Amino acid sequence: MNLMLDVQIAEELEGFDTYLPSEEQLALWAERALEGRTEFAEPELTIRLVAEEESHELNFEYRGKDKPTNVLSFPFEAPPEVPIELLGDLIICAQVVQQEAVEQGKTDEAHWAHMVVHGCLHLLGYDHINDDEAEVMESLERDILAKLGFPDPYLDEAS
Numbered sequence: 001m002n003l004m005l006d007v008q009i010a011e012e013l014e015g016f017d018t019y020l021p022s023e024e025q026l027a028l029w030a031e032r033a034l035e036g037r038t039e040f041a042e043p044e045l046t047i048r049l050v051a052e053e054e055s056h057e058l059n060f061e062y063r064g065k066d067k068p069t070n071v072l073s074f075p076f077e078a079p080p081e082v083p084i085e086l087l088g089d090l091i092i093c094a095q096v097v098q099q100e101a102v103e104q105g106k107t108d109e110a111h112w113a114h115m116v117v118h119g120c121l122h123l124l125g126y127d128h129i130n131d132d133e134a135e136v137m138e139s140l141e142r143d144i145l146a147k148l149g150f151p152d153p154y155l156d157e158a159s
Contacts, residue, residue: 001040003030003042003044005027005030005045005046006044006047007026007049010049010054012051013050018094018098019109019112025112025113026116029120030045030117032117032148033121033144034120045086045090046088046090047119050092050093050094052093052096055068058072068093068095069093071092071097071119072091073119073122076088092115092119097115106153114145121137121141126140141154
């Protein structure tokens with residue numbers, strides 16, 4: 001697979017004084033989430049790293065939630081006659097991810113990897129609205145993250 005990744009970092013994050021993953025890390029995590037997907041030979045993906053204000057605005061506009069969130073996924077659905085492999089966009093809020101990592105006792109890197117994998121799975125059509133869907137999606141996340149050398153992201157939540 002040859003992932004075409006566009007990484008955007010919001011101006012508001014200039015000088016962000018905690019961990020932000022590199023473009024190489026983001027690409028690796030996304031590639032692992034997409035591994036084995038035969039419908040994409042050369043998928044295109046945009047990952048935008050944002051501050052709380054932008055995340056809050058988008059979360060309110062598209063989900064009706066009046067707060068910032070960790071990751072938003074915007075899948076792209078091209079008309080059948082348009083031959084493009086644009087997977088979609090991920091919007092990841094740096095402050096929320098960092099705060100969650102601390103609260104959940106995870107490393108910043110492990111939580112960022114989880115958010116990229118989680119977001120990519122949403123772009124592929126996976127969801128966690130009901131228990132059956134959540135079980136499938138979380139199992140995939142665990143497997144992908146384990147292959148990347150990260151611990152089970154749901155371990156603390158299950159205990």
